[in-house]
Structures are given as structure tokens and as C-alpha cells.
Amino acid sequence: MxxxxxxxxxxxxxxxxxxxxxxxxxxxxxxxxxxxxxxxxxxxxxxxxxxxxxxxxxxxxxxxxxxxxxxxxxxxxxxxxxxxxxxxxxxxxxxxxxxxxxxxxxxxxxxxxxxxxxxxxxxxxxxxxxxxxxxxxxxxxxxxxxxxxxLRPTPRALRLLPEFVRTGVARMESVLLVRDAGVARLTMCRDDRLNAEDEQQVDDMETAVDLALLDPAVRVGLVRGGEMSHPRYRGRRVFSAGINLKSLGSGGIPLVGFLLRRELGYLHKLMRGVLTEHPGQWRSRYTDKPWVAAVDAFAIGGGAQMLLVFDHVVAAADSYISLPAAKEGIVPGVANLRLTRFTGPRVSRQVILQGRRIHAAEPDARLLVDEVAEPGEMDATVERSLARLAGDAVLANRRMLNLAEEPPDALRAYMAEFALQQALRVYADDVIEKAGAFGAVKS
The missing domain is CATH 1.20.58.1300 (Methane Monooxygenase Hydroxylase; Chain G, domain 1)
Structure with missing residues (x-):
């Protein structure tokens, strides 16, 4: 029926x-x-x-x-x-x-x-x-x-949850999630494409975030890129190259399944938590946890957008952050709403409208990241940041900070217009030409 x-x-x-x-x-x-x-x-x-x-x-x-x-x-x-x-x-x-x-x-x-x-x-x-x-x-x-x-858990996550609670491991096509001493370590492992996001990775990321939030043994989450097999970065960790432009050119980036689900799914859940029925629901409708991001090599486009919802960001001293929206021709997710909170209006326009890169070694990087570490010291720096976010009062305070900085109605109003404007952009002639050229060069 x-x-x-x-x-x-x-x-x-x-x-x-x-x-x-x-x-x-x-x-x-x-x-x-x-x-x-x-x-x-x-x-x-x-x-x-x-x-x-x-x-x-x-x-x-x-x-x-x-x-x-x-x-x-x-x-x-x-x-x-x-x-x-x-x-x-x-x-x-x-x-x-x-x-x-x-x-x-x-x-x-x-x-x-x-x-x-x-x-x-x-x-x-x-x-x-x-x-x-x-x-x-x-x-x-x-x-x-x-x-x-x-914000509700996905059916896929609910199916995988009992096994993850039991073993502490969930392996997916593009993500590996491992629970270790109360830390949910989410590793993006599209090693052949520099963690460029497609529909499969969005699905895997939301599933992994749900599992980490729903597992009562997890206190704090970590998102980091794995080691690459891509020729230019073989053996090095990379955070994310953003949207997979080859997939966009070939027609494989849907509005609902990628562009909107990504923003209102796992990215929103990283900030707000997952909406569940639970015994303590009178305290809060959401099950949320603090999150750390570790940026190796670069966070480009969608990778940079991700950083704006984390509680703590550690970046390698040789890494950089960029939002090449003007070059790609699309709207960079919710970055237009969030970036100005971090950098102020002038820098946000330089990054979004003019394609400015922010290198971890320059002073403006401290507007976007909390700590800069030499590549050989990343692991130790990340572990210290995870320990600091395990405090008893962290959850309540991050919840109030997120509510003050981005009320749900502000995100709703932004996403209403984004739903149409992004749809128009991905069918615009300039975007189709650029994405097609990218696919032709990379294929």
C-alpha cells in the first residue's frame, strides 16, 4: 500500500x-x-x-x-x-x-x-x-x-549497535570506528582519494557518529584521516579533500542523499547529538558527547566545514585549511553561517569568496584551530586534548555553548535557503563545466 x-x-x-x-x-x-x-x-x-x-x-x-x-x-x-x-x-x-x-x-x-x-x-x-x-x-x-x-539514529546504526557495543569495532567501506578506553576513534579511510566525500562516505560517517553517540562506554570522540595510498600522499595521514568532484561531474552527488543529509545528519549530530528515547530524557532530548578533530596535511572544502562543529581542533604545523567555494562554484555547506563566528567577517569572505588558504603556521589559523603541533607530536597532542574533554562538566557546557552560538532556528532558516540555492548551483553551467573537467583530468 x-x-x-x-x-x-x-x-x-x-x-x-x-x-x-x-x-x-x-x-x-x-x-x-x-x-x-x-x-x-x-x-x-x-x-x-x-x-x-x-x-x-x-x-x-x-x-x-x-x-x-x-x-x-x-x-x-x-x-x-x-x-x-x-x-x-x-x-x-x-x-x-x-x-x-x-x-x-x-x-x-x-x-x-x-x-x-x-x-x-x-x-x-x-x-x-x-x-x-x-x-x-x-x-x-x-x-x-x-x-x-x-537527528534520530539511522536504521543502519541501530542494526550495528549491539555488535559495536560488544566488540568496540565497526568497519565500513570508508570509515573505521574503534572504541578504545572510552574514546571513539573514527578514522576516515578513503585512502585512494584523499578522503574526498561521496554518498557512501556520508552514510558511513553518519552511521559511525550514531554508534559513538549511542554507545554508553564512549565518553569522547575523535575524527582523523587515515594513511593514504594516493601517489601524492602515500603513507601520510590526510584529513579530507572535501566533495568528490569526479562524482559530482558523473552525476553521483545527490541533493538529498549527500548535500542535505550531510549537513542535517552527521555534522548536525556532531554538534547537537542524537535524538533518542532514553531513561533520562527529561534532562535532555539529545545524547551528545564532545568531539576532537585532528587535521593532518589539509582540510579542504567539506573537510574545513567539518572543523566548525568540533569542540577542539588539533592541526599539524604543515597542514592548511581552505574552502574553495568560488573555484568549485557551489555553496560550502553551513560554513557561510558558521565561519564568521570563528574568523570574523573579513577573513570569512577572503576564505569563501576569494579562496584564501589558512596555513596552520600563520596567526589566523588560531581562529580555526585550538592547537598546532609538529607532525611528530600530533599523537601526543591529540591524546592530551581527549583527556581534557573527559571532564564531568564538559557536556553541559558544550551543550550551552552550542545553543548560544547556533540556535536550532538559525540553522533551520539557513538550511531552508541552502536547500534551494545549492540545488540551483549544482545544475549551473559553470559548476557542470568545472566538475566535468575535473573528472576528465582525474579519470
Whole structure:
């Protein structure tokens, strides 16, 4: 049984309060518009005139969707979640919306067909997901509920938890998690690609963060890059090269499964904790723990974004941090919200808009990292920082610091606009050209 058939009677037998009734007319208009798109050649084969026509049709249909959601976003969300009694993660939510409101967002089959194409050959249906999620997230009713849904443990983590509690080890494709004397040591181990993130790594990272947070024997977490097999850094630890641009060019970086899940999943959990039902829930809805990051070699792009949610950052003296957003053409996650808190507005603009690198040896690096250690002293420095964060009062104070520095509503408002702006950027001509060129050079 689909969600649409499980719900009460729809437009034909419902009332005007049913949002499916309100969607009936714009939904028919969307259907007619999409038929015009299917009459055109595939996106990469269109003439300039056909591309202009497709853009005009998309603009018309997206305006219809946006106007509908401006009025009905809360009613749509309540219908999909049973008046907010069910917690649907991002992917589940957009699939449910596609089922109950045909044409409002693309369905799984359409997205699967798009996923098989390189970025340059896609129609850009994920932009419609961005419109939908922007409306949901900016709602003060639906938005907080969706944030909570993303903070709940993933089903995969819950399946792996008993074994991890028993053995203290969880091996995944891109992450190794080991519990050692109360420390959850999370090692990113995409050794052939400098820990460049793709959808698999986002899934593995969220699973590992969930396990560390849920295991009662863990007091503090550590995230560090493993040793690389990549020719340029063979045998050296590397933190992260950020988004995998080759995957982006080939069409393998989804809006929901990577770009949004990453921010509202494991990165948000590193800061806020995991939302669970537990005996002491009256004290806090979240199970959270302090986290340390150890930066070897570099933290580029998404790697630099990660550092902004850690309680303590140790960097090797020969490492650097950069956010090459202007070069890549995309929005660097939540860095535009968080970086200014650390560096001030001038440095944040230099880093994000102009591509400035911050080297660990320069004074401005102390705005982003807590300690700088010589490469041979990294291990000892990291262990001392872990011991300092094991204090009894650390949890309460980090919780209050995070609440003061980034209230949930501030993140929600930012992510509402990010959902659409990032979708627009990954389908922009300049990003497609740069990502395609990167893939051609590296392949």
C-alpha cells in the first residue's frame, strides 16, 4: 500500500482543507508542462532555442510549485507525517510527497533515471526537491520536526549497535570506528582519494557518529584521516579533500542523499547529538558527547566545514585549511553561517569568496584551530586534548555553548535557503563545466 492510498480520500472525495485538493489544478498544469519537456531532445542534445524553451517551462512550473507551497507547506507536511506523529527522514519525505502529490517533486523512478546520467545530461529535477524542502524547513511548525527526524539514529546504526557495543569495532567501506578506553576513534579511510566525500562516505560517517553517540562506554570522540595510498600522499595521514568532484561531474552527488543529509545528519549530530528515547530524557532530548578533530596535511572544502562543529581542533604545523567555494562554484555547506563566528567577517569572505588558504603556521589559523603541533607530536597532542574533554562538566557546557552560538532556528532558516540555492548551483553551467573537467583530468 502506498502512502497516497493509505491516507484519507483525496481531491475527488475530500474537502478544500485537504492539500491534495488544492494541488489538483496546479498539478494538472505541471503535468501538461512536463509533457512539453518530454517532447524536447535530451538536455545535452538541445539547441540554444530548445534550452531556452526548457528553461522557460521549468521556471513556469517551479513558480506554480513555490506558490502552492507558500500556502500549503504545513498542511502537506502534516498529511505526510500523520500530523507530525511520524518522523520521516529527508529521502523518505520527498518520496512520500512524490507519491501523494504527483508532480510536486520527482518520484524515485525519475530520480533513478537522472542518477544514471552525468550532471551535464540531467534535467535538473532535484531543483524541485529544493523548492519543496525550502518550504518545509522555513516553516516554524514543520521545519523543527524535520530537523528532529534527521537527528534520530539511522536504521543502519541501530542494526550495528549491539555488535559495536560488544566488540568496540565497526568497519565500513570508508570509515573505521574503534572504541578504545572510552574514546571513539573514527578514522576516515578513503585512502585512494584523499578522503574526498561521496554518498557512501556520508552514510558511513553518519552511521559511525550514531554508534559513538549511542554507545554508553564512549565518553569522547575523535575524527582523523587515515594513511593514504594516493601517489601524492602515500603513507601520510590526510584529513579530507572535501566533495568528490569526479562524482559530482558523473552525476553521483545527490541533493538529498549527500548535500542535505550531510549537513542535517552527521555534522548536525556532531554538534547537537542524537535524538533518542532514553531513561533520562527529561534532562535532555539529545545524547551528545564532545568531539576532537585532528587535521593532518589539509582540510579542504567539506573537510574545513567539518572543523566548525568540533569542540577542539588539533592541526599539524604543515597542514592548511581552505574552502574553495568560488573555484568549485557551489555553496560550502553551513560554513557561510558558521565561519564568521570563528574568523570574523573579513577573513570569512577572503576564505569563501576569494579562496584564501589558512596555513596552520600563520596567526589566523588560531581562529580555526585550538592547537598546532609538529607532525611528530600530533599523537601526543591529540591524546592530551581527549583527556581534557573527559571532564564531568564538559557536556553541559558544550551543550550551552552550542545553543548560544547556533540556535536550532538559525540553522533551520539557513538550511531552508541552502536547500534551494545549492540545488540551483549544482545544475549551473559553470559548476557542470568545472566538475566535468575535473573528472576528465582525474579519470
Amino acid at each position: 502506498t502512502l497516497a492510498t493509505a491516507l484519507p480520500a483525496g481531491p475527488s472525495g475530500g474537502t478544500r482543507e485537504d492539500p491534495r485538493f488544492a494541488w489538483a489544478a496546479p498539478g494538472k498544469a505541471v503535468e501538461r508542462g512536463e509533457e512539453r519537456l518530454t517532447d524536447l531532445p535530451d538536455p545535452e542534445e538541445r539547441s540554444p532555442g530548445q534550452r531556452a524553451l526548457a528553461a522557460a517551462v521549468h521556471d513556469e512550473l517551479r513558480a506554480l510549485r513555490a506558490r502552492f507551497l507558500d500556502v500549503h507547506a504545513d498542511a502537506v507536511y502534516d498529511l505526510l507525517t500523520g500530523d507530525r506523529t511520524r518522523y520521516l527522514r529527508l529521502g523518505e519525505l520527498v518520496d512520500a510527497a512524490a507519491d501523494a502529490f504527483p508532480g510536486l517533486v520527482p518520484g524515485p523512478e525519475r530520480l533513478a533515471a537522472e542518477r544514471a546520467r552525468p550532471q551535464a545530461a540531467k534535467e535538473g529535477h532535484e531543483i524541485d526537491q529544493g523548492i519543496f524542502l525550502r518550504a518545509v524547513l522555513r516553516s516554524p511548525v514543520a521545519g523543527p520536526h524535520l530537523l528532529d527526524a534527521q
